[in-house]
Amino acid sequence: MSPADRLYAVRSRISEAARGSGRNKHDITLIAVSKTHPASAVRQLALEGHTDFGENYLKEAAGKIHELESLSIVWHFIGHIQSNKCSEIAELFDWVHSVDRLKIARRLNDAAGQFGKRLNVLIQVNIDGEASKSGVSPDQVPDMVEAIRGFTHLQLRGLMTIPKPSDDPQQAREPYKRLHDLLDAANSQSASVNGARLDCLSMGMSADLEAAVAEGASHVRIGTALFGPRHYPAEA
Ligand SMILES: *Cc1c(COP(=O)(O)O)cnc(C)c1O
Secondary structure, three states, X not given: OOHHHHHHHHHHHHHHHHHHOOOOHHHOEEEEEOOOOOHHHHHHHHHOOOOEEEEOOHHHHHHHHXXXXXXXXXXXXXXXXXXXXXXXXXXXXXXXXXXXXXXXXXXXHHHHHHOOOOEEEEEEEOOOOOOOOOOEOHHHHHHHHHHHXXXXXXXXXXXXXXXXXXXXXXXXXXXXXXXXXXXXXXXXXXXXXHOOOOOEEEOOOOOOHHHHHHOOOOEEEEOHHHHOOOOOOOOX
């Protein structure tokens, strides 16, 4: 399949899933996860009119972002964040989905202020309580929401998660529903007091995007189904 065909196929899956759950497909943003794939692969999709791309590794991403400067791309950082990388992440990216501790939020906020921008951020939630995964635990979400809402250079948009791997993609519906419930709880607790409604749920990957759309995803992060298998681990 050509990149254009793959893009078309993934968009069709999103449309189908949206239709199946009575949602508008335009309420779901497809993020093409281009980690380990070259700038030329990003350019091919961008020339098909695709705008949103996700990257996990700062060093790898920085090269592509500079190389593709002339295209209008919205860049999403979705990888683990080291605190000494916050400034460069704030400079290069429009969205950060993987804020998992207060120190990171504070540093992104300081850096965004220096660059005169307001970063869209999401809190990464370790929804299945896996020892190997980053993310705040579900019970820490209310405090993180309150704290991040206090940062003027961050626009808190919602929550992100990666569920426990499973052979049956439909198994992901349950953790995705729990993430949605956490978002609703955060909105009912503090939206009226402290600012805008959180409107984003970043959930769903190549294998399980249907489950995520059914549970209310606003952003699905799709790598393999768009770019094929990843052949080498990128450097952090
Ligand atoms: C790599 C990655 C994806 C894409 O996964 P695929 O299964 O290839 O679609 C999505 N989200 C995050 C956080 C990732 O690291």
